[in-house]
Amino acid sequence: MLYSRYFIPTIKETPSDAEVISHQLMLRAGMIRKLASGIYNYLPLGLRSIRKFESIVREEMNKADAIEMLMPSVQPAELWQESGRWAFYGKELLRFKDRKDAEFCMGPTHEEVITDMVRREIKSYRQMPLNFYQIQTKFRDEIRPRFGLMRGREFIMKDAYSFDVDSSAADLSYEKMFNAYMRIFERCGLNFRAVEADTGSIGGSSSHEFMVLADSGEDAIVSCDACRYAANVEKAESSLFTAVCGTVAEPLQKVSTPEMKTIAEVAAFLNVTADKTIKTLVYASDAGDLVMALLRGDHELNELKLKNYLGWDEIQMASEEQILACTGSPVGFLGPIGLKQDVPVIADRVIQGMTNVVLGANEKDQHYINANRGRDFEVSGFVDIRAVEAGDACPRCQSGKLEMWRGIEVGHVFKLGTKYSKALNATYLDANGREQVIFMGCYGIGIGRTVAAAIEQNHDENGIIFPVPIAPFHCSVVAVNTKDAGVMAAAEEIYFCLEKLGVEVLFDDRDERPGVKFKDNDLIGIPLRIVVGSKGLAEGKVELKIRSTGEVLPLLLDDVATTVKQLIDAALAHKL
């Protein structure tokens, strides 16, 4: 490809509305341009990287026996009403009507469509297992799109759906996809973790997220430094069960704690450590139901764990009025003793062993000391509702410690069970001629997001440093002075040789000063660069610069093409 005939509109200055590095660099490198909030044009260079990643995904999906197809992005409302998600999905689902007033939506995901196809076509256990995938544009009307391709409203996604005769066969399909995902992200040279995850609005029994580690990631994850356990903090189990307080029950006593509202203030005032106190939180559902949550004073609540335990759709901290009605006390002095309303009291498991604790007296400026469960208050259940912290013991192996990371969710695999097949009545006849419900799994990869995540993880002050497998070009050839006929002839020669060898090469033949070309080539992140200048040429030499290390190798004119070819092949093979 000739640079002068191609289209790479680079930008020298950082656009002011781009917050994260991948967004800034994709704009500056001329890979994407914004059309509307969360909606982007993929310019030629950006599309090349995306296509590269797509073909890696295709290869691995095909290898894992998934079959490619393509579904429409416009979907009829009836299917969504049938699955129950038309009402449940909310405003994120972009809905509209056609000229006949029939309702449609832009597909945010395709469980309904694929299940509808399968229920029409699959009749027998003999036809399974089956796994269909597509690479297609999705639309989710996100409330707050941000970070460029990282969270767009319109985005390219690979989604796959598996269909099996029973749960254990579905587990096998899940495992195949899981392994394919591992290979996909390994091939891209990404530093990532597969973590246990919450299933969210897709539903199902269990799931794993694939997280590219990056400080700008929107998710927090933990992983064990000794075993393979890793989880989204939303999901991560707390390993703490043990109590830390004394065992002889002292008499309950109310003490004055003027203006002492936070755990830290109360603990300091009463001269105890925070782990001898109990933190009381009140949460409300959108229906107005209340629940009281108890945690050890130095612990934090994981709202999602509480929400999942309660089975609520929404959870939020109760309002001051709700709290006053329930406890008779302002925030800061809450506790489970002497409640005005009968609300369930959910205690973290750690509470079970605590004795002689400090907690709020449900009265302004008053706390209890030496409170004991059973004698002074009761709880309706002990549940793991605590947010894990870095340094916690691993809940699996117990010998390891949990490390905490930020991550970008690039892939997510779900065991759906029969959630959609039941709702849409997707059944088959088993060997005994009995009707059975199909077991499903679904598997997503954010295509654009993965490319963005790769940039997030591979860049320096000069721009992008693409991993070879998803680089838009493998190599660039820079002619230092285009007016020098010798330089141009040599550069052209190298360009043709590389093309002949199947190397994807960008020939920077522009009549620009060398500095401009170097800056642009660095910015767009081409892994290898050959510089052809008159000085080196006089000795029959050119330079090969490696973008990732900055290493510069002087090479003889005759050796360049084969050396580059070898380096590229090695880089691609290394990831397989």
Next chain:
RNA sequence: CGGUGAGUAGCGCAGCCUGGUAGCGCACCUGCCUUGGGAGCAGGGGGUCGCUGGUUCGAUUCCAGUCUCACCGACCA
């Protein structure tokens, strides 16, 4: 939807407080010069100041409304 901030040339911004018909850097066009890290000189083109209404002799500037965008919270590939 709630909270914050911003809309002035393709991009990044100033001007607005104190109203008088718009400016800087980069980019773009022409010419000269230059060719190993975003050069230099000279000349030039481009803006209904987001939109609507109000106040005023006069509004980019003041007021009201509205739209869009970004950032902070719940969703998610």
